[in-house]
Amino acid sequence: MAELAIRALGLTRAFETVRALDDLNLEVPAGSVFGFLGPNGAGKTTTIRLLLGLIEPTSGSAQVLGFDTRTQGADIRARTGALLEHSGLYERLSAEDNLRFYxxxxHMPKEQLNQRIQELLTHLGLWDRRKEAVVKWSRGMKQKLAIARPLLHRPGLVFLDEPTAGLDPVAAASLRDDLAALAARQGATIFLTTHNMAEAEKLCSLVAVIRQGKLLAVGSPADLRSRGGGQRTEITGRGFSDAMLAMLSQQAGVTQASVENGRLVLVLKDGAGVAPFISLIVREGGEVxxxxxGQGSLEDVFLTLMEEEK
Known part of the structure; x- marks a missing residue:
């Protein structure tokens, strides 16, 4: 049995009348990149705060790196790194001085710290600008530095809460590439929250889907695609109006209808045949x-799960 970095049993957190997390049972293998997927308000950040021992559960229990979150939160935080809603950067300081402070x-030895700073900044493409005040940097560069901060002391587990949120597509793609390479080099467990399915598919060896505090599915991206993605059909043609999309979305067996890159995309529930929908499109004036x-993407799985839980 693989060693576990995280184990949660019946983990629940209520805020007055709202259950932000509801009976979470979760196992995260050591060394994995684990994606925790869900829409805004699903309970992702609450889960991280519970696992770091920053707040106590209403009921249930969790162990992180072998430590109990209720009683050994300080031990957990000393052995983990976390990037939550704030970057933790001092923007008047240089990148080098930010990392040196942390x-x-x-309590990292000076020689070890200097070596680690050079290693991280070089890998992230920031070394040549290490002396600059961070305030002069782009948002993407700042976010790379913010991710270097929790990796500095080589923790066994790193929590990253929406690390690419707010970045433009180019900066987000660059950061994802850096994260994938860092994960491979570090050997640490990475617990990544996101609502970006492409990000999860690229980075994660395991993913879990959560909605309104409830865990809906857990598995590898390939496993989830095979279990619940349904069938993705791309149709090249013309006449795919908004009215047609709305009409198709209401049909039994259709999880999603959209236009992507000029093609009509239908995500169908398992067992639904495509032929009746082609006939309907032609009958409504579309040209096929x-x-x-083919098999649905991880995003298709996610949308299917969200639809089923409404």
């Missing part, structure tokens, strides 16, 4: 030139 807080079907 390394001293972690080519039809391609």
């Amino acid at each position: 390394g001293r807080v972690a 030139q080519e039809v391609r079907s």
Whole structure:
């Protein structure tokens, strides 16, 4: 049996009458990149705060790196790194001085700290600008530095809460590439929250889907696609109006209808045949030139799960 970095049993947290987390049972293997997926308000950040021992559960229990979150929160926080809603950067300081400050807080030996700063900043493409005040940097560069901060002391587990949120597509893609490479080099467990399915598919070896505090599914991206993604059909043609999309979305068996790159995309529930929908499109004035079907993406799985839980 693989060693576990995180184990939660019946973990629940209520705020007055609202259950932000409801009976969470979760196991995260050591060394994995674990994606915790859900819409805003699903309970992702609450889960991280519980696992770090920053708040206590209403009921249930959790162990992180072998420590109990109720009684050993300080031990957990000393052995983990976390990037939550705030970057923790001092923007008047240089990148180098920011990391040096946090390394001293972690009581890292000077020589080890200097070596680690060079290693991280070089890998993230920031070394040549290490002397600049962070306030002069782009948002994407600041976010890379913010991610270097919790990695500085080589923790066994790193929590990253929506690390690419607010970045433009180019900066987000660059950061995802850096995270994938860092995860491979570090050997640490990474617990990543996101509502970006492409990000999860690229980075994560395991994913869990949560909605309104309830866990809906857990598995590898490939496993979830095979279990619940349904069939994705791309139709090349013309006449795919908003009215047609609305009409298709209301049909039994259709999880999603959208236009992507000029193609009509239908995500169908398992067992639903595509032929009746092609006939309907033609009958409503659409022109069908080519039809391609395949397994749904992780985003299709996510949308299907969200629809089923309404």
